[in-house]
Amino acid sequence: MRSVYFLTIRQLSGRWRLAIMAVLAGLPVLITVLMLRSADATSVADFESTVLGTMLAGSIAPLVVLAIAAVAFGNEVEDRTLANLTLSPVPRWQIAVPKLLATVSVAGPFVGASAMLTAHMAFLGEWPATIAITVSTLVGVAMYASMFVWLGLVSTQAIGIGLLYIVLWEGFFTGYVSGVRLLSIRYHAIALMHGLDPRRFEADQHVSLVVAAVVALAVIGGFLALALRRLRTMDVP
Amino acid sequence: MTDAPEPVIRVDRVSRWFGSVVAVSDVSFDIRPGITGLLGPNGAGKTTLLRMMTGLAATSSGTVTAFGEAVRNNPPLYRRMGVMSEHETVYGFMKGREFVTMMGRLRNVPDLQNAVDRAIALVDMADAQHRPLDTYSRGMRQRMRLAATLVHDPEILVLDEPLNGADPRQRVHFKHLLHTLAAEGRTIVLSSHILEEVEQLADTMLLIVNGKLAASGGYRAIRAALNQRPYHVRVMSDAPRRLASALVGLPSVDAVHVDPDGALIVLSRNVLDLQVELPKLAQAGSIRLHRVEPLDDSLESVFGYLVEK
Structure with a gap:
């Protein structure tokens, strides 16, 4: 497991990729600073909906994760180096799990730091809110990561499909069709924020903390299982 | 009774198609310890196989089984x-x-550092082992990939076009290495589209053409089969009609045709005899030969002949 994990960390840690991640992750922090300096006071509900919900959980987190997760397997498939791993006498889960862990290890610090700084500044150093937002955002990172790692294994167009998913599904349909929200990673990440700190997103309807946590585990485990199945059945290039 | 060793790899009625394209069609063979060459033109289905x-x-x-076990999904x-x-x-x-x-x-290799030293020494790459792989030449990369393939001391080696990019010195070293590994009892399968390459390396050949097993056996038998195929040979001389008359009397010549440009097109089933007889005829008739060239000596046409046969 260690070999695949450290191999993937090195594959994902290209200088340009990390620079772009840093810029993306810095946007919510920058917006928060500008909001705090603005003469027009923004309501807490507006801030939560716009910056935490739409921007952080619905755009920045999935974009950062997509850029990293889609190439965790995607580069191996494209470069035809995946056979180095699949022809090893190790169970397939010892290939898929470290790939997922490496993705979270690279994307997590960017998104987690962004969430922590944004929340800490916006809620004036209030730790329960900061911890709730950071933890639930990191859980969102893990959910997006498992989905996009699988996507990188099944399609060579993973980045394009992932972008469509982020824009159309997370950004559009789940925002307007209430029943579809239950199938949105953003929605469950926000439910976790509310569950961990009930003062956040107070005005909205949420599933309970337990349900959101179970859904998070199901999403991570489900896409991991799909990735394992794909590794077993695919023709390795 | 035969004293041939037990097959290590068994390919039994294997086919593979991609939509309507058949890449490999109903191929069966056994592979035993030693070096087996998988030979065929580009696109024949070697890599798929x-x-x-x-x-x-x-x-x-x-x-497909190896050591009696299915190879697919068997880490x-x-x-x-x-x-x-x-x-x-x-x-x-x-x-x-x-x-x-x-x-x-x-691959959970015990005593890893010694195993790495041994594998790198086998491919003669100790001097370059601390350089990044993207600074290697193509041949060096192939050798280091071979070291990675050998590091766990496998009993079966499967090498797809392993001599790609190797210079003549590396080829000699590689051939020596493969013979050493085979002598230790390993089963080695290598593919190539170059007949001479496989001929020098392999004890047994499998000829794959259009996804089918065209021929198999020792290279001498396959060489003999290849030598019996009809060849078209183009002969340019200063007296084509006189030479044509003389050539039709040779047992190795099936037909002779004179082209409008004066070239003779000779069809022969025994090109080795023709090679000997043609200069003698020319010398006897004081005919000057300008050019003698095979017209269909491409690997594809050679393999195609074996398939039709």
């Missing part, structure tokens, strides 16, 4: 196999030694 033999690709029908079996694919892409950011070490670690 090798990928199915290593479990990288599924068969559409038929089975424990990969401890006994070393596979070097035709794709030369490597993790360019890694140093050569790092790559071999990682491959050894993935």
Whole structure:
């Protein structure tokens, strides 16, 4: 497991990729600073909906994760180096799990730091809110990561499909069709924020903390299982 | 009774198709210890067959076993196999030694550093082992990939076009290495589209053409079959009609045709005899030969003949 994990960390840690991640992750922090300096006071509900919900959980987190997760397997498939791993006498889960862990290890610090700084500044150093937002955002990172790692294994167009998913599904349909929200990673990440700190997103309807946590585990485990199945059945290039 | 060793790899009625395209069609053979060459023109289905033999690709029908076990989805079996694919892409950011070490670690090699030293020494890459892989020449990359394939001391070696990019000195070293490994009892399968390359390396040949097994056996038998095929030979001389009259009397010549440009097109089923007789005839008739060239000596036409046969 260690070999695949450290191999993937090195594959994902290209200088340009990390620079772009840093810029993306810095946007919510920058917006928060500008909001705090603005003469027009923004309501807490507006801030939560716009910056935490739409921007952080619905755009920045999935974009950062997509850029990293889609190439965790995607580069191996494209470069035809995946056979180095699949022809090893190790169970397939010892290939898929470290790939997922490496993705979270690279994307997590960017998104987690962004969430922590944004929340800490916006809620004036209030730790329960900061911890709730950071933890639930990191859980969102893990959910997006498992989905996009699988996507990188099944399609060579993973980045394009992932972008469509982020824009159309997370950004559009789940925002307007209430029943579809239950199938949105953003929605469950926000439910976790509310569950961990009930003062956040107070005005909205949420599933309970337990349900959101179970859904998070199901999403991570489900896409991991799909990735394992794909590794077993695919023709390795 | 035969004293031939037991087959290590068994390919049994294997086919593979992609939509309506049949890449491999109903191929069966056994592979025993020693060096077996998989020979065929580009696009013949060699790589698809090798990928199915290593479990990288599924068969559409038929089975592939190694040591009596299915190769597909059988990770424990990969401890006994070393596979070097035709794709030369490597993790360019890694140093050569790092790559071999990682491959050894993935295969749970005991006494890893000594195993890495041994594998790198086998391919004669000790001097370059601490350089990043993306600074290697193509031949060096192939050798370091071979070291990574050998690091766990596999009983079966499957090598797809392993001599690609190798210079003449590296080829000699590689051939010597493969013969040494085979002499230790390993089963080695290698593919190539170059007849002479396989001829020098392999004890047994499998000829694949259009996804089918066209011929198999020792290279002498296959060479003999190739020598019996009808060849068209183009002969330019200063007296084509006189030479044509003389040639039709030769038992090795089936037909002679004179082209409008004065060239003779000779059809022969025994090109070796023709090679000997033609200069003698020319000398006897004081005919000057300007040019003698085979018209259909491409590998594809040679293999095509064997398939039709």
